[in-house]
Amino acid sequence: MQVELTHFLVVSTLLFSMGVFAIVTRKNAILVLMGIELMLNAANINFVAFSKFGGFGLSGQVIALFVIILAAAEAAIALAIVLNIYKTFSNVNVDEINNLKE
Amino acid sequence: MNYENLYSSLSLIQPEITISVFLLLIVVADLIFDKNKALIPFLALAGLIIASVQVILQVTNTGYAFPFSDVYLSRKGMVTVDAFGAFFKLIIIISSFILVYFSYVSDEIKKSEKNLGEYYALIFGMILGMFFLSSASDLILIYVALELLSLSSYVLAGFSKLRTRNSEASLKYLIYGATSSGLMLFGISIFYGLSGTTNLYEINTFLASHQINHLTLSFASILIFAGIGYKISSVPFHFWTPDVYEGAPISITAYLSVASKAAGFALLVRFIKSAFVTSDDSLGYWEILSVFDWHSLLILVSILTMTLGNLTALWQNNIKRMLAYSSIAHAGYMLLGVAVLSNQGLVAVLIYFFFYLFMNLGAFFIVMLIANKTGSEEIDDYNGLGYTSPFLGVALTLFMVALIGLPPTAGFIGKLYLFIALVDAQMITVAIIALLNTVIALYYYIRVLKHMFLTKSTVETQTVSVIRPNIIFIIFMLAPVLIFGVYFGPVVDFAKRCVQILGL
Amino acid sequence: MSLYDIIFYLFALLVLVSAFITVTSKNIVHSAFSLMFTLFGVAGIYVLLGADFLGVVQLLVYVGGILILMIFGVMMTNEITNVDIKTGTTQVVPAIIGVGLFAGALTSMMLRTGWNSQPSENMDTTTYAIGKLLLTEYVLIFELLGMLLLVALIGAASVARKEKE
Numbered sequence: 001m002q003v004e005l006t007h008f009l010v011v012s013t014l015l016f017s018m019g020v021f022a023i024v025t026r027k028n029a030i031l032v033l034m035g036i037e038l039m040l041n042a043a044n045i046n047f048v049a050f051s052k053f054g055g056f057g058l059s060g061q062v063i064a065l066f067v068i069i070l071a072a073a074e075a076a077i078a079l080a081i082v083l084n085i086y087k088t089f090s091n092v093n094v095d096e097i098n099n100l101k102e
Numbered sequence: 103m104n105y106e107n108l109y110s111s112l113s114l115i116q117p118e119i120t121i122s123v124f125l126l127l128i129v130v131a132d133l134i135f136d137k138n139k140a141l142i143p144f145l146a147l148a149g150l151i152i153a154s155v156q157v158i159l160q161v162t163n164t165g166y167a168f169p170f171s172d173v174y175l176s177r178k179g180m181v182t183v184d185a186f187g188a189f190f191k192l193i194i195i196i197s198s199f200i201l202v203y204f205s206y207v208s209d210e211i212k213k214s215e216k217n218l219g220e221y222y223a224l225i226f227g228m229i230l231g232m233f234f235l236s237s238a239s240d241l242i243l244i245y246v247a248l249e250l251l252s253l254s255s256y257v258l259a260g261f262s263k264l265r266t267r268n269s270e271a272s273l274k275y276l277i278y279g280a281t282s283s284g285l286m287l288f289g290i291s292i293f294y295g296l297s298g299t300t301n302l303y304e305i306n307t308f309l310a311s312h313q314i315n316h317l318t319l320s321f322a323s324i325l326i327f328a329g330i331g332y333k334i335s336s337v338p339f340h341f342w343t344p345d346v347y348e349g350a351p352i353s354i355t356a357y358l359s360v361a362s363k364a365a366g367f368a369l370l371v372r373f374i375k376s377a378f379v380t381s382d383d384s385l386g387y388w389e390i391l392s393v394f395d396w397h398s399l400l401i402l403v404s405i406l407t408m409t410l411g412n413l414t415a416l417w418q419n420n421i422k423r424m425l426a427y428s429s430i431a432h433a434g435y436m437l438l439g440v441a442v443l444s445n446q447g448l449v450a451v452l453i454y455f456f457f458y459l460f461m462n463l464g465a466f467f468i469v470m471l472i473a474n475k476t477g478s479e480e481i482d483d484y485n486g487l488g489y490t491s492p493f494l495g496v497a498l499t500l501f502m503v504a505l506i507g508l509p510p511t512a513g514f515i516g517k518l519y520l521f522i523a524l525v526d527a528q529m530i531t532v533a534i535i536a537l538l539n540t541v542i543a544l545y546y547y548i549r550v551l552k553h554m555f556l557t558k559s560t561v562e563t564q565t566v567s568v569i570r571p572n573i574i575f576i577i578f579m580l581a582p583v584l585i586f587g588v589y590f591g592p593v594v595d596f597a598k599r600c601v602q603i604l605g606l
Numbered sequence: 607m608s609l610y611d612i613i614f615y616l617f618a619l620l621v622l623v624s625a626f627i628t629v630t631s632k633n634i635v636h637s638a639f640s641l642m643f644t645l646f647g648v649a650g651i652y653v654l655l656g657a658d659f660l661g662v663v664q665l666l667v668y669v670g671g672i673l674i675l676m677i678f679g680v681m682m683t684n685e686i687t688n689v690d691i692k693t694g695t696t697q698v699v700p701a702i703i704g705v706g707l708f709a710g711a712l713t714s715m716m717l718r719t720g721w722n723s724q725p726s727e728n729m730d731t732t733t734y735a736i737g738k739l740l741l742t743e744y745v746l747i748f749e750l751l752g753m754l755l756l757v758a759l760i761g762a763a764s765v766a767r768k769e770k771e
Contacts (some may be wrong), residue, residue: 003614005723009716011618011651015625015644016288017709022629023281025701030679031634032277034641037672038625039284041648046291048655054722056298058732061657062739063242063300067287068660068667069751070249073758075672077253078276079679080765081260085269086683111746122753129760168746180746220764227757234750246747250754257761272765295721315719321712 008049016042029082033075040071111167114183117156117191118233124149125226132219139218143202146222150202153229154195160188164604166239178303180240182372182604187237189452189600190368193459194232197361200463201225203575204353209474210262211353221261225357227254232365239376241290241300241326244369245283248329251365252279255358259350271349278342279332286329292322302376309391310380316393323394327403330373333366334433337406344414347426352473355422356466359429360459367455371440371448375603379443386445387527400441405535408434412542421469422479424546425462428505431543432458438536439520442527445601450523452597454516457586461504461513464579468498475566481553488555491566495554497576502547504583507540512586519594614654621647638677645669659733 015038022035044064051060112119124145131145160183169179205211211221231251238244256279260272294300296319297308309319331339347355374396379388390396411431418424436458439451471494472487473479488495504513517540524533568576586593624643631637649664740748 003611005721006717007614007618008651008655010713011621013713013716014622014709017705017712018622018625018629019284020708021701021705024705025698026629028634029273029277030676030683031629031637033280034628034637034676036280036284037641037668038628038644039281040287041645041668043284043287043291045648045651046288047294048652048657048660050291050295050298050721052655052657054295054298055724056294056722058735058739059300059743060294061660061732062736062744063294064652064657064660065663065736065740066242066246066744066747066751068663070246070754072667072672073253073755074249074280075675076762077256077758077765078280079675080762081256081269081272081276082679083682084260084765085273088269108745115746125753125756129756217764217767220760223760224757224764227753227760230750230753242744243747243750246750246754250750250757253754253761254757257764260765296719298722315715318715318719321715 005049005053008045008053012042012045012049015039015045029085030079033078033082037071037075040067043067107169110165111169111179111181114160114163114165114167115181117153117160118230120149120153120156121226121230121233124152125223125230128219128223128226132223139215142218142222143206146202146226147199149226150195150198154192154199157188157191157195160191161185161600166604178239178301180243180301181234181237182239182376183237184602184604185600186372186603187368189597190236190364190455191233193364193455194229194236194361197357197364197459197463198225198229200467200579201353201357201361204356204463204467204470207474207572208351208353208470210351214262217261221258224254224258224261227251228258228357228362232361235365236368236372238369239302239372241293241302241305244373245287245290245329248283248286248333248369251333251362252283255354255362258354259346259358261354262351267349268351271346274342274349275346278339282328282332282339285325289322289325289328292318292325296322302373305377306380306391309378309393314393320394323396324399326373327370327399330366330370331403334363334370334437335430336403336433336437337410337430340407340410340430343430344418344423344426347429348420348423348479352422352466352470355426356463356470359425359466360462363429363433364455364459367436367440367451371451372603374440374443382445388443388445390443397441397443400437400443401529401532404434404437404441405532406434407431407437408536408539412539412546415546416542418546419481420479421481421484421550424481424550425465425469428543428546429462431539432462432505434539435517435520435536438532439523441532442523442529444523444527446526447520447523448601449594449597450516450519452600453519453590453593456593456597457504457512457516457583460579460582461501461511464576464583465498465501465505467576467579468494468501471568471572472566481550484550484553485557486554487566488551491568493568493573493576494566497580498554499551500580500583502551504587506544506547510584510587512583512590515587515590515593610654614651617647617650617654620644621651634680638673638680641676642669642673645673657732659731659736 019035019038023032026032044067047060047064128142128145131142135141164184166179167181228251231247234247238247256272256276259275260269262268296314297305328339335343378391381389383389408431411427411434415424415427418427436451436454439447476483504511507513507517521533621644624640627640628637628644645668649661652661652664
């Protein structure tokens, strides 16, 4: 079977769904962040695939580039906050951190 | 893009440039004045003053900046400077001024005075993001600006690290924020795949002229709404709000509840209007493309948002948490104004937001003064406060009355215009639901007043003395709430002037 | 089936299998390492799509930067010797059903949509064109990203600093 746009879209959709799955089921903050990275990668595959198969020029690739940069910035801040939390609570499980709920 | 284009584009984003320059200046000043940080708030004020002049000029000086030149030959660009964007930028600027004073007074921020440089740099990062959000007409620019706003506010929510709950607020904010922006990005990628562009005007032209799969488009629109809904904390993307509002420093909480919400609303309205609306009819109702039913979605979301916000606020014992839920409810009312999908509804939203700015920030300011003194934000600790500190008691009462929406305060005018817009659009049922919600809201606001004036305190209530600058500041916040409650003509005229969104 | 197709299926399999391990593994270290294979596979897919520059950036930034950050995070928040780190999951069964339905619906929706289809000619290299786009059409976003990285730097430093009482 000739590989076409839909093949790439199936990969990205499944990747996206797995990202959602990780966010829904995981308790560990770092694992949730990994799920978010999967979602961003799925969207990036979409951008690149659409721009190639739709004939939209290179804009999709430039957008994917921006997203990679944003993901790096977000990951840096996220990890800093997670480590900071770890220093205060000594665990990074999202569910166990609930001082705020009365 | 030729140079002529670039110069005219740059002249249209002057406020953003000013904010960027002052962000850099603050970073540099932070390095130079290592010991004494007293100068930095004034540097921030200077930046805000210059930016506010430039924003006011934008009410009349409108246009498109950064036009696409390569693939699609369009006169319309990435940034749309118009009166509508200028209105929301003004709201952001006013709340930033107030924030600077908030931070100056707040004990939480004073304790980490060494880090004031970082604090203001991050706030200017937020302002830059919000400015671009209020005038962006390109989905990628929207995404980047949203991330800029979010990244700065994640850090600010956990800024004062003296209490553990601040970092907790930070983590919750980040997890929910990163998730919803991930969803939004996937939605943007689908829009890009369908239309081949990320420019809202191009998308509009494309949607109007092509047959597309409605299901896919609806899915993508809902994903994008997830990103926006997170910023305005509408159901079901509101989970972070109470925790973050309670955990963050009060100054940041107050700022998030007004400025970041304003940017979210500006984005929502511009997204719908630029990408889905073809024209206004003679009565000011928007002719919306039939590809996605924004009307039903917005009505559903707004009713859920206000009802959930109001009902949950009833059980809260922490006043910051209560104000958080009440701010969710207010977002619900304002979403109704957007759901009308007409210029009249939009005017109502603008008026409502302008008044909400003063009454909400005023209430937070008094909560902060009391927390500075007593160290408590529990409603039970407000017992008898109306007698020991009558000025604060009366002022908080007036802000609460305005938040309920009773005359003669400005809150009443905001709600009045909203209900008139709803009734004119034949949305009577929705208007009745909103009215019932206001009645529920009455209960939990009154409860605070009851604690202040009627409940006898079992322990000695501390007297919260207010220094003169704070009294002047509170009067300055009260004045618009009371004056515009009676004399609201200018605000309404200004709002009517500012509903013009370029691009139709 | 051409060579291109075979390579695509190999990469797609790599991405999906390693992503599956990432989201299901009980061991957080395994998750982190299989995420590396996912990101590597995505870089491969970019190259297959004619985005050579992007593939390299993906390797540099994601595999070389973000993933290292994550692994540092894992190692600093859990004792690495303790292999059986509890990474408990919540409501797995409803989540599997829900996400499975979601994935099925989403996939069928994506397959049914009539996308724009006019494949562009294969370009030999994209770096020059991307660089040009960055400084013309996307110059505003490019500059804004510069500000964003500065803010992220300040923010991360501000979070990581020690609080002296």
